[in-house]
Amino acid sequence: MSASYPPLSRKITNVVMLTLTGLCTLLVLSVLLTILGYLLWKGASSLNFDFFTKIPAPVGQSGGGVVNAIIGTLKLLTLATVIGVPIGLLGGIYLSEFASGWSAFTIRYTTDLLNGVPSVVMGIFVYTLVVVPMHHFSTLAGGVALGIMMIPIALRSTEDFLRAVPRSLREGGLALGASKSETIVTIVIPAAIYGILTGIMLDIARVAGETAPLLFTAFGNLFNSPGWLQPSASLPVIIYTYAISPYEEWHKQAWAAGFVLLSGLLVLNIISRVILARGKKISHG
């Protein structure tokens, strides 16, 4: 019998290692499913109607909800979007349509670095920038912190989607006598609008769960926060404070809040990724 090639030892290595890579994937997926499943189970069982309509009950009393944190999170995200998205959009348009050479490189590189700044450091920054001059914590400070954190992704995703617009479309616009800015506003941006919007949705989903920067900016609040200049509760911070508290009742609330927050984020994520995947298919014919 002639010796087969490759030798048996290498065939065994082959099978063993390839199986191991499959097991790695299985492990990661099972961790994901465990996390989602556990959160779903714990969270859904702790949810009730009061959770969405009442403010927190005093310690020792059961019941109560986190309506103040839900409203707080929505206000913070609105403010963050108003601050972060316009800057990101303009920067993205600049990088894709106007910038070249070192200016483009510097901005692109700085944006990526800013994206990597730990969120807790961003919290310190906004604390010194907004909270120190104002002398108190506020929704405004929290919104600024989240807004700054939104800029890098808004900017880079806008740039990417604008770049994906074929050059021929721009040339068509220019050939019809439109100025460059008219071409951008009426042709290039509409062509990329779905991509840009989904990028912004993903961006909002990313900062919605940020906790560390809010600890020193929006702080927290046991009641509804009127206006924009008072400390405000938010879902992520309430999850944190409730989770590390010693009260069983608060743990339940933390699970429910985690469930609500994560469902929101995952829905945003899945919708935007589906839209993106479909858009890619269409643009590639």
Add this chain to the structure above:
Amino acid sequence: MANAVLATPEAPFESRGLDKKQTLWERLRKGDEVAHLITLAGGWSILVITVLLVQHLWVFSRLSRHAFGWHFLVDSTWDPVNGHFGAWPFVYGTVVTSLLALAISIPIGIGSAIFLAELAPRKLSNGLTFLIELLAAVPSVIYGLIGIFLLIPFLFDVVPYFQRFFGWIPIFNGTFYGVSYFSASIVLSIMVVPFIISISREVLIAVPVSQREAMMALGATKWDVTWRAVVPYARQGIMGSIFLSLARALGETMAVTMVIGNVAQVSTSLMAPGYTIAAVIANEFTEATGDLYLHALIELGLVLFVVTMIFNALARLLMLTMKGHEVVG
């Protein structure tokens, strides 16, 4: 003019001959330079923010920098009551948890990336990658929640058995309280593994087919091809993903704060509770009494900023050559 696409960005305002009778809105719509300048402001605001960030961290840490100098980093006494601040327990905790997290997540991450890029059919691979990237969308605080109520009870069951066999090794001995460097590292490894998988998978897929065919033609097995021809070709991008994950692990705050125990001590044992830079900032910042205390915490933020920027910059440089990759999160 219609050939504006050829105009240099530096073209002066007047050369366009803007009509002064036009309303502001018309000038905005028609004026390419105006559009250029406005978008330029958007782009440059990134630089302004970054400069402000560095300046604020620098100015607001001056008391601590002047009082302790470089000694701050290696001094292991953190005593807010007597106004003496040394960062060593936090630096140590940060480095230990991040490195242990990488030690866990690198093999698993690269293994999964190989499976997804080389073995799984492309449709299945895309679906699974989609799911794995959802892991990256889960907020830090939710990992902390899971860590407290699911991981730590689980470790309480497992670790005593583990210690019965390996407890004689210094890094595994001592009483296990649940909160520990080890728990924090596991949570961190779960948090960074999606980044390693997602980026590594993309660089592996981007390896030219000829690279595989050449080795296959020599009679190599699938594993040999992958390990000796594909992975080395993609090693730059894989290193980039590892540095990126390291930067994330170093700066990760909430999940670590919730499971590491928050004790400012240096322990050889991974089973002991500890503290990290990000965790001490999150815990003590709003309670800091006195300027020196606050400045010491902000100096910790400055240290964290500099270190994560170095690793991020390295990661980006490594991945700069990899065209068309997308970074999740």
